[in-house]
Amino acid sequence: MKKRAAVLALILCTAAVLAAGNLLPFSGGDPKNSGQKTEVESLPESFSQEESGNKEDTVSTEKTEEEKKEDTDKAENTEETEDSEEAKASEEAENSEETKDSEKTENSEETENPEEKKDSEKAEDTEKTENAEDAENADKKEVSVLEQAQTMYAQYNYDEAILLLKGQEDFESNQDYMDLAAKCQVARESLVEYPLEKITHVFFHTLIYDTSKAFDGDSDEGGYNQMMTTVDEFNKIIQSMYEKGYVLVSPHDMATVNEDGTVSRGKIMVPEGKIPFVLSQDDVSYYHYMDGDGFASRLVLDENGQVKAEYIEDDGSVSVGNYDLVPILDEFIREHPDFSYHGRKGILAMTGYNGVLGYRTDIAYKTGENLQDDQRAFLDNNPDFDYEKEVEEATKVADAMKASGWEFASHTWGHMNATDRSAQDLKTDNEKWEAYVAPILGKTDMIIFAFGADIGGWEGYSMDNEKFAYYKSRGYDYYCNVDSSQYFVQITDQYFRQGRRNLDGYRMYYNPDMLSDLFDVSQVWDTSRPTPVPEM
DSSP, X not given: OHHHHHHHXXXXXXXXXXXXXXXXXXXXXXXXXXXXXXXXXXXXTTXXXXXXXXXXXXXXXXXXXXXXXXXXXXXXXXXXXXXHHHHHHHHHHHHHHHHHHHHHHHHHHHHHHHHHHHHHHHHHHHHHHHHHHHXXXXXXXXXXXXXXXXXXXXXXXXXXXXXXXXXXXTGGGOHHHHHXXXXXXXXXXXXXXXXXXXXXXXXXOSOBSOHHHHTSSXXXXXXXXXXXXXXXXXXXXXXXXXXXXXXXXXXXXXXXXXXXXXXXXXXXXXXXXXXXXXXXXXXXXXXXXXXXXXXXXXXXXXXXXXXXXXXXXXXXXXXXXXOSHHHHHHHHHHHOGGGBSTTOOOEXXXXXXXXXXXXXXXXXXXXXXXXXXXXXXXXXXXXTOXXXXXXXXXXXXXXXXXXXXXXXXXXXXXXXXXXXXXXXXXXXXXXXXXHHTHHHHXXXXXXXXXXXXXXXXXXXXXXXXXXXXXXXXXXXXXXXXXXXXXXXXXXXXXXXXXXXXXXXXXXXXXXXXGGTTTOOHHHHOOTTSOSSOOOO
8 A cells, every 4th residue: 555655646746747847747756765754755665766757116126236346465475585495495385375375265256156146147037027017017008098099089089189199208209109199180170069959868767687576566567667777778779879879978068167156158079970968867876665676786896996786686696797777888888989978978866865876875874863664674684784884885886987987966865856845945955965975976066856856947047046046056057857858958157957858668658759869669679568658
């Protein structure tokens, strides 16, 4: 009964969004959020607050100079005698002494030479090893620089590639460097400016890895079918978009924020035929309600420092691989670097009430206060839970993601409906995001509205809008709602605003024609989905 009530709540929320005008029927959200009273927006049990509509420094050892040198200068003064025989005897005695001294010196040298020889050989070996390491490191440096520049070239970042190559001391003597720099200069001349108002923004929720568990007939199946995309579908979608010439960009490429807080239009330069687009994923928290339903459990770093997803198998063992959007897209871009503009990837829109990235980092897990039932059950089942370690591990993953081109946005801490909630409610919610999410993911200037529920109409924001005035004061300059239009972009001197298109079961089933610019739904559709997809 509780889950049925939650589903009803989702339907009501969706109806409200539909009535808002330009927002999609699919407003996004984690279909669970059972609600922490006014702190967490109430969503269907199955979608816990998700947005359903979601040098080597080579040690140089200096060679020590051999300091062993033996001088044996002997002066023997013999008295001259007038007797010739005494002189002869004296000469013979002297010769005998010299012979003995000579033998002694030779014996002494023979004793010392083996050690000196060892030291000399050791020094030679050390020098050879160091020279080999120097050569190897030089090769590594050259490969690294070339690979970096080649990736920049593939991702249309020609100016940076030229700067990198020409910054090398051996640039003028390295033919590979000079050839690639020349290619960059030629390619740069062919770039064209892409119209910012013609850039689309698509989004997903957590991907379904095992459809047999997600579509198993329980009360969560309908929400998953409406709002989620399967791994198989996502792979086909990005392959289709790549073949059509789409290239990932960021809102930060479309608009820039000046030192005085005003916003200016950006400029995106791509080769003729390339189509910039923005991609985001909502609610990458792996909420408790999703356990055992065929989703990944959290993001982790593998032995190579790459971001992967953990998946808990039926026997309780944990597998690490490409079980969700982030590692899948990472690998795709490694294979197809030209799918990314200047190294851009996607944006993760994050709540905080269940933690982030699958780590239970909200303060409630530490204090034990105001716990939801599933949070309490989690702590009961994990008596050795270490909050500080959880925060540390989540931060490592977030840092690695940002370093590789990913960005984070606020999705509000409690998956708030910003249209319906008061400015004071949003302020209280944002304070929680800044206190418990920002220290892990970093400060952000983007807010992606939960449910797609915007703080203003299509005509735009003004400082008379109390909600906008608050968010602007907290450093938010980029705002995204959900919109069924192919393009919805507003750039003013105060903010950047963009609509997002949901690529999920609901949209593919009911409006396949609206996605034809991106892919052919008949070629992407996962046949394991139950049909018809529930209406909203």
